[in-house]
Amino acid sequence: MATKSLASWATSLEASSLPSSVKQAAIRSLYNYIGCAIGGSNHATVTKAHDALSPFFGKAASTLFGHQGGLKADAQHAALLNGIASHVHDYDDTMLATIIHPTGPVASALTAYAEYKGGVSGPELLCALTAGIEASCKIGLAVWPEHYDIGWHITSSTGGIGAAVAVGKLMHLSEEQMAHAIGIAAVQVVGLREMFGSDTKSFHPGRAAQSGLLAALLAEKGYTSSPQALEAKRGWANVVAGGGTPKLQKYLAELGEKWEIEANAFKPFPCGIVCHPAIDGCIQLHHEMEAKSIRAEVITKVEAKVHPLVIELTSKRMPKDGLEAKFSVFHGAAVGLLYGKAGPAQYGDKVVQDETVTAIRDKVNATADGRLAADETCLTIYCSDGSTLEKHIKHAVGSLEVPMSDAQLTEKFVDQAALVLGENAQIASEAAWAIGEARDVAEVLREL
Incomplete structure (x- = not known):
């Protein structure tokens, strides 16, 4: 009943x-x-x-x-x-x-x-x-x-x-x-x-x-x-x-x-919630790079280990506009690294189509890892001088653990x-x- x-x-x-x-x-x-x-x-x-x-x-x-x-x-x-x-x-x-x-x-x-x-x-x-x-x-x-x-x-x-x-x-x-x-x-x-x-x-x-x-x-x-x-x-x-x-x-x-x-x-970010750990991590990496005077142009590759749902739900590699970008972990990571933020403005059509954003987006690779929680990610940035930056987000901002x-x-x-x-x-x-x-x-x- x-x-x-x-x-x-x-x-x-x-x-x-x-x-x-x-x-x-x-x-x-x-x-x-x-x-x-x-x-x-x-x-x-x-x-x-x-x-x-x-x-x-x-x-x-x-x-x-x-x-x-x-x-x-x-x-x-x-x-x-x-x-x-x-x-x-x-x-x-x-x-x-x-x-x-x-x-x-x-x-x-x-x-x-x-x-x-x-x-x-x-x-x-x-x-x-x-x-x-x-x-x-x-x-x-x-x-x-x-x-x-x-x-x-x-x-x-x-x-x-x-x-x-x-x-x-x-x-x-x-x-x-x-x-x-x-x-x-x-x-x-x-x-x-x-x-x-x-x-x-x-x-x-x-x-x-x-x-x-x-x-x-x-x-x-x-x-x-x-x-x-x-x-x-x-x-x-x-x-x-x-x-x-x-x-x-x-x-x-x-x-x-x-x-x-x-x-x-x-949500702290206006996009599919499974993207949030990667965005959170990339924003934190943006600030670390800024403090060390590392420019985004030296990034050669970004590796993201993510929960399988991220790949299932947000794997649009080449979003054509802001609506599609909300289902692109690649875009979220790119704007996080470039701007240190991912608000409504960063999901505007012009930003999605911007060549600088596209260049970073193309360097992001996401791999599913079933051992990770839905609000967790592991990021590694590879730079042209051979150096790397790493970030592990155990609980993304906006999760119940980090409300x-x-x-x-x-x-x-x-x-x-x-x-x-x-x-x-x-x-x-x-x-x-x-x-x-x-x-x-x-x-x-x-x-x-």
């Missing part, structure tokens, strides 16, 4: 019962999401989607982030477009155990509906957000890794259900209605790994947000689905896991006991938001940090 169990837990969850550590994790997750959504709001991928769909917008009820209240859409389209914006730079949060980016689909649906509804307090929003993230992560764990190995993009294939749970929580759905919302979301499964490196990758969490919102709206009006939508033989888990061995009951039994949101990690601090999250938020909002980025940052205490979150959202 996995569907019923999830619905029962979600409808009974109370903001006052959330542990302080869970509340803090929810605040950090929402804050990071808002920064990513603002930072991605003017990306060409978002602009193309907006231009295609704006003729079909309904009542302008929900803010499109990055325009300080100057651009709105109906809640359904706002959920879609903010979801795309939040993921387009690949800068969002990550549940490392499954590589789910949980907040984007959930928060995009939730904020769009909360502004449309009005009168939603910060604590209510954080409680609903937590419910949605826990739902996404628990069902994701239940089908991992079979689901991902088949080729599903697990962020969106779980995110629609999480979004339905979160919005349903704000709607105060009954347990029966919530179960139906879960089922309606489950049939709208979306996201293929084949799309990585294209506009459609970020469409996945946007569509999941939109689908989850739709599911909750339908369920509220009595629309029905199977009461065993998740666990049935031909239900969500068995179908998306390819007949694998879903462990739904095991993980759903941990709801309210083990909080997955507390293990949410945040980003609130100060680092703030710097990340302001850096990317400033590319869109200019000097108002700091004001947006302060508002986003405080949204969990708002009497009506709509008032805050309209300023972002």
